[in-house]
Amino acid sequence: MLRCLQNSLKIAKYATGATQQALRSASSGTSDLVLVKEVQGVREITLNHPKTLNSLSLDMMCAVQDALVKDKNSVDLRCVVLTAQGKVWSAGHNLKELHNDPEIQSRVFQKLTDIINDIQALPVPVIGKVNGYAAAAGCQLVVSCDMVVCSKNSKFSTPGAGVGVFCSTPGVAIARIMSRPKSAYMLMTGLPISGDDAYIAGLVTKAVPAEELDKEINEITSAIKAKSRSVISLGKEFYYKQLAMTQSDAYPAAQEKMVENFQLGDTKEGIASFFEKRPPNWKHQ
Numbered sequence: 001m002l003r004c005l006q007n008s009l010k011i012a013k014y015a016t017g018a019t020q021q022a023l024r025s026a027s028s029g030t031s032d033l034v035l036v037k038e039v040q041g042v043r044e045i046t047l048n049h050p051k052t053l054n055s056l057s058l059d060m061m062c063a064v065q066d067a068l069v070k071d072k073n074s075v076d077l078r079c080v081v082l083t084a085q086g087k088v089w090s091a092g093h094n095l096k097e098l099h100n101d102p103e104i105q106s107r108v109f110q111k112l113t114d115i116i117n118d119i120q121a122l123p124v125p126v127i128g129k130v131n132g133y134a135a136a137a138g139c140q141l142v143v144s145c146d147m148v149v150c151s152k153n154s155k156f157s158t159p160g161a162g163v164g165v166f167c168s169t170p171g172v173a174i175a176r177i178m179s180r181p182k183s184a185y186m187l188m189t190g191l192p193i194s195g196d197d198a199y200i201a202g203l204v205t206k207a208v209p210a211e212e213l214d215k216e217i218n219e220i221t222s223a224i225k226a227k228s229r230s231v232i233s234l235g236k237e238f239y240y241k242q243l244a245m246t247q248s249d250a251y252p253a254a255q256e257k258m259v260e261n262f263q264l265g266d267t268k269e270g271i272a273s274f275f276e277k278r279p280p281n282w283k284h285q
Helices: 002-016 020-027 058-069 102-121 137-143 168-175 180-189 195-200 210-225 229-243 247-262 265-276
Strands: 034-039 042-047 079-084 088-090 126-130 133-135 147-151 155-157 206-208
Touching: 034 058, 042 058, 058 102, 079 088, 079 210, 088 137, 102 137, 102 168, 126 137, 126 210, 133 137, 137 155, 137 168, 147 195, 147 210, 155 195, 168 180, 195 206, 206 210, 229 247, 229 265
Parallel strands: 042 079, 079 126, 088 133, 126 147, 133 155, 147 206
Antiparallel strands: 034 042
């Protein structure tokens, strides 16, 4: 247990004390901070700065945001996978960048909020893929994806209080997913939880052996691509909208959304294909 705590604090300290050289490297250009590839409708965005434990500097976050929203309305884009190089998915914000500058602090926190809002507003599903350690704002970012698949040996933590910075913004994300006692445990102890524990707590969608992680992601993306993009987009938008409603307000709004759904061309095609016992021919409209 003590060893886990020490490891958590090492990650937090790295984020607070990254060297000036590492900072210069991260800010020398955003082109290599993330890797982006798109194959058959699946856009994979990879955090690519293991030297700083993929810390979420402004440059890194701008690169992630640009990759997320690029051509977001193209019917060729069907889903996004957000992943990372290295053993640490992300150690969170680079507190060296934040040190003693309230203006930069506000910009950094707002930028991550903007990215999370973009994830939820994106018309296609965003899947977090974790095979490593996601800490502090790194944990906040990945669990804000629509779905999260991790390896069983992954770890998640919010260890900021160990260096005097309570993880308040990550707390917003995890407290809306986990139970109060479990999210309070993460925030107030800083101790990491395993991939299995994250699954049990509802923090992630699935936890699988590391060697099965790619296969699981492929199964999920294939299932998404088999659906109409326009239907998924309509459903995702309302899903997040209704979360902020009371049940008495959500049901009437959902009923209206269902009626709207039935007017889509792809809905008509889907129903016709069901009755005709054939695969649907989606137009994504």
